Amino acid sequence: MRNVYLDNNATTPMAKEVIELIQDNVELYGNASSMHRSGRDADTAVEWAREQVASLLNCDKKGIVFTSGASEANNFVFLTFRDLIDEGYKRNRIITTTIEHPCIEETSQYLISRGYKVDFLSVDRTGKISLKELEEKLGDDVALVSIMTGNNEVGTIEPIKEACALAHKAGALFHTDATQAIGKIEVDVKDWDVDYVSMSAHKFYGPKGVGALYHRPGVPLRPLIHGGHQESGFRAGTYNTLAIAGMGEAARLAKLNLKEEAEYLWKLREKLRKGIEERIPNVVINGHPTDCLPGTLDVSFPCAEGESILLYLDMEGIQVSTGSACATGSLEPSYVLLACGVDVEIAHGSIRFSLGRENTEEDIDYVLEKLPPIIKRVRMMSTRKEQNNG
Amino acid sequence: MANSFMSQWVYTDTVKEHFMNPRNLWQDGEDFEADGIGEVGSLACGDQMRVGIKVVDGKIQDLRWLTYGCASAIASTSMMSEMAIGMTLEEAYHLTPTMIMDELGGLPEHKFHCSVLGDKALRAAIDDYLEKQGMPNPYKNKVAKVMCECKNVTDVQIEELVKAGKVHSFEELQELTGVSTVCGKCKNKIKEELEELLHIYSK
Numbered sequence A: 001m002r003n004v005y006l007d008n009n010a011t012t013p014m015a016k017e018v019i020e021l022i023q024d025n026v027e028l029y030g031n032a033s034s035m036h037r038s039g040r041d042a043d044t045a046v047e048w049a050r051e052q053v054a055s056l057l058n059c060d061k062k063g064i065v066f067t068s069g070a071s072e073a074n075n076f077v078f079l080t081f082r083d084l085i086d087e088g089y090k091r092n093r094i095i096t097t098t099i100e101h102p103c104i105e106e107t108s109q110y111l112i113s114r115g116y117k118v119d120f121l122s123v124d125r126t127g128k129i130s131l132k133e134l135e136e137k138l139g140d141d142v143a144l145v146s147i148m149t150g151n152n153e154v155g156t157i158e159p160i161k162e163a164c165a166l167a168h169k170a171g172a173l174f175h176t177d178a179t180q181a182i183g184k185i186e187v188d189v190k191d192w193d194v195d196y197v198s199m200s201a202h203k204f205y206g207p208k209g210v211g212a213l214y215h216r217p218g219v220p221l222r223p224l225i226h227g228g229h230q231e232s233g234f235r236a237g238t239y240n241t242l243a244i245a246g247m248g249e250a251a252r253l254a255k256l257n258l259k260e261e262a263e264y265l266w267k268l269r270e271k272l273r274k275g276i277e278e279r280i281p282n283v284v285i286n287g288h289p290t291d292c293l294p295g296t297l298d299v300s301f302p303c304a305e306g307e308s309i310l311l312y313l314d315m316e317g318i319q320v321s322t323g324s325a326c327a328t329g330s331l332e333p334s335y336v337l338l339a340c341g342v343d344v345e346i347a348h349g350s351i352r353f354s355l356g357r358e359n360t361e362e363d364i365d366y367v368l369e370k371l372p373p374i375i376k377r378v379r380m381m382s383t384r385k386e387q388n389n390g
Numbered sequence B: 001m002a003n004s005f006m007s008q009w010v011y012t013d014t015v016k017e018h019f020m021n022p023r024n025l026w027q028d029g030e031d032f033e034a035d036g037i038g039e040v041g042s043l044a045c046g047d048q049m050r051v052g053i054k055v056v057d058g059k060i061q062d063l064r065w066l067t068y069g070c071a072s073a074i075a076s077t078s079m080m081s082e083m084a085i086g087m088t089l090e091e092a093y094h095l096t097p098t099m100i101m102d103e104l105g106g107l108p109e110h111k112f113h114c115s116v117l118g119d120k121a122l123r124a125a126i127d128d129y130l131e132k133q134g135m136p137n138p139y140k141n142k143v144a145k146v147m148c149e150c151k152n153v154t155d156v157q158i159e160e161l162v163k164a165g166k167v168h169s170f171e172e173l174q175e176l177t178g179v180s181t182v183c184g185k186c187k188n189k190i191k192e193e194l195e196e197l198l199h200i201y202s203k
């Protein structure tokens, strides 16, 4: 059976070159903190990787702190501000959005439960924040503004440069979780002038369990893991040399192919979108029509429930994800879609296709052949078919 | 690609089989004159179920169903339909979610309410049938389980209150029935049950 992996926003397969680099260096056992030769070899790998990541982001490599991934990087920033506020920092409010990844959403709730002040920016039907609302919410008590670059679920790209400028004007620092955007669109730290950026290697064909936080040298950062001098004392723990080197290679490749890949993915994405709209009646495209991560397509099929669609597609070798509650074990469907003002039922029937560099035109043709009968079948079983004029 | 860890499907083989080949589905345009129809669930929870039954000589002669729901909802209802056909109304009324789940070889814990829906829809269809026939409903109170011993309040009573939209919270339920106001040992059990019911019947 054909295997069509369309869940690249969940994770990507490692690039061939990344696998090779890791395999070639699997015997690189030195501790990158040691002064002797095997230590220096490992350190060379780590520093090489740091350069690649800095080059991809167009930032000062001294600002890169390797972490276990983006969840850690995001916690790093939020917990730094918790510490700052505890220390009596003159500003004590954080602004973020309603559509951040759970590692920010839930960290915010955790902070709120302990008495810290966090405000949330709403988004419109396309998943965009409003700069006007940001301006209104900003004040001289705001310490940090955190807005994701591109949303993992609907793909909407936020106006980071503009939002960052507003935050700076009000004297606040700015963080963006660029996990989904890196490797897909240009993330330019210098041009955007952002203070903190989170990322994760496995979203751009690198290994799992490794990521990084960029922080503008000099901005506040408090150690997340105490007990070692690694990463300038910000993040203790022996370097995961191979994973970091793999991330470096993934960053190098991402920079090399960024433009072509983005164009290619958008072409496939649009082919899929048009094909679905032509072949299936009554569909709703979620997210922003143009300001969207090139490989992301979130579609709702009213009167059809997402988990059923996902599993019927899985039987055909097509792997996607859904915003339906059923698939997650919670009772609520995707909070991102609900935050966009999408109807509960539409949210339950949402399917996210996230394309990657390994996908082909034939993959899309295959999906366009298999998907319509599945939707028809699920709708036929549905108590909701009266509402469905398709 | 090399992979030495082969996965199992998310649910049991029986669930998979019923999901792929659902039995007794209410086909479009099918000429099925139901003697009783029951519908439960809500779109808020992403599950809604409709069951239609044909009754001959006090037995379920045939059954059709539709669901807006996930794989385990589809499989549970399909399995329920196979079990219910041929049963007397009394037997059918005593079908429990656990019986359906057992036949399916189990469901993950968070999917339990999917099988609850199938069995509730079946009972609702029987209720509807009896009502349409102008017949008394001898089963309803028989299957009722006492939830609060001190106040003698049953699950059926609680369900009726939720269905009628009279109860939206535990506090409202306490006000109306006095549950958990005496010894209090029933509190957690009732809260759980109520949450499930509110979930199923919320609009």
Ligand code: FES
Pocket (backbone or CB within 6 Å): B147, B148, B149, B150, B151, B179, B180, B181, B182, B183, B184, B185, B186, B187
């Ligand atoms: S059993 Fe309910 S109050 Fe005692």
